[in-house]
Amino acid sequence: MLSSESKKVNLLAVLTTIAIIVATGMIFFYLPQMTGGSSEVLGESFKIFYIHLPIAFTSYLAFFIVFVAGIMYLRSSNKKWDILARSSAEVGIGFAFLVIATGSIWAKAVWGWYWIWEPRLTTSLVLLLVYLAYFMVRQSIDEPETRARLSSIFGIVGFAAVPLSFLSVRLWRSVHPLMFGESIYGGSGGGLEGPSLILTLLVNFIAFFMLFATLFVYKIQNEELKEQVNDLKQSME
Numbered sequence: 001m002l003s004s005e006s007k008k009v010n011l012l013a014v015l016t017t018i019a020i021i022v023a024t025g026m027i028f029f030y031l032p033q034m035t036g037g038s039s040e041v042l043g044e045s046f047k048i049f050y051i052h053l054p055i056a057f058t059s060y061l062a063f064f065i066v067f068v069a070g071i072m073y074l075r076s077s078n079k080k081w082d083i084l085a086r087s088s089a090e091v092g093i094g095f096a097f098l099v100i101a102t103g104s105i106w107a108k109a110v111w112g113w114y115w116i117w118e119p120r121l122t123t124s125l126v127l128l129l130v131y132l133a134y135f136m137v138r139q140s141i142d143e144p145e146t147r148a149r150l151s152s153i154f155g156i157v158g159f160a161a162v163p164l165s166f167l168s169v170r171l172w173r174s175v176h177p178l179m180f181g182e183s184i185y186g187g188s189g190g191g192l193e194g195p196s197l198i199l200t201l202l203v204n205f206i207a208f209f210m211l212f213a214t215l216f217v218y219k220i221q222n223e224e225l226k227e228q229v230n231d232l233k234q235s236m237e
Contacts, residue, residue: 009214009217009218009221012210012213012214012217013214013218015210016207016210016211016213016214019203019206019207019210019211020207020208020210020211022203022207023050023200023203023204023206023207023208026199026200026203026204027047027050027051027200027204028047030196030199030200031047031050031196031197031200032194032196032197045105045106045108045109045110048102048105048106049106050200050201050204051102051204051208052099052102052103052106053201053204053205054201054204054205054207054208054209055095055098055099055102055208056095056099056124057205058095058208058209058211058212059092059095059096059098059099059127060162060165060166061092061209061212062088062089062091062092062095062212062216063088063089063092063127063131063155063158063159063161063162064159064162065084065085065088065092065216066085066088066089066092066131066134066155066158066159067155067156067159067162069081069082069084069085069088069152069155070085070151070152070153070154070155070156071152071156073085073148073149073152074149074152074153074156077145077149079144079148079227081152082148082151082152083220083223083224083227084220085151085152085155086135086138086151086223087216087219087220087222087223088216088219089131089134089135089155090135090219091212091215091216091219092131093128093131093132093135094215095208095212096124096127096128096131097128099124099128100121100124100125100128103120103121103124104121107121119168119169119171120165120168120169122168123161123164123165123168124165126161126164126165127161127162127164127165130158130161131158133154133158134151134154134155134158137150137151137154138151
């Protein structure tokens, strides 16, 4: 028999699957065809934007949780916060990889290269490397409390890479499109025109946030099980 908690998690997984299917369907069958101007250059690649942007913000959310959980661990020394931090960091790294992958596909269509050293791509790579280093720190320390404390500090300091990535196209000259706000060099976000574009983007945001929540919960359960096994081993020694 499944516990009530397991049923809720499984229900979330089912709803997430449905949301992803709906979001993907809207991208390919609901969005109007773009014609004229830059659309001839972009082709179908413009649709990647509706995946790329939600994934990017989802990775920011994941690393923000690492930041908050790190603060809470330093205040309380409660290992549940360390579990939350490392679980969110691991899921966030997956999303950060997808950000670079989808961004590179779009870059190939627009700029002719999968990679150029422009501010947004570079800071996105830095963000990914920071949280890969977070796990290198974790794996290099054997003592649990020291590992959790130093990892918390690293997660707090490393969060600076998130606003750096977000603001990069505003702080430096960049060929990366600016959707919202203005650059200090005079460029401004083009925004989205038309309810179908806005609705599609919103549904994809919801779908990817749900995907993060599902993976996050599953990862927490896995980490808690590991903690229980480790505690049992220590009690038997």
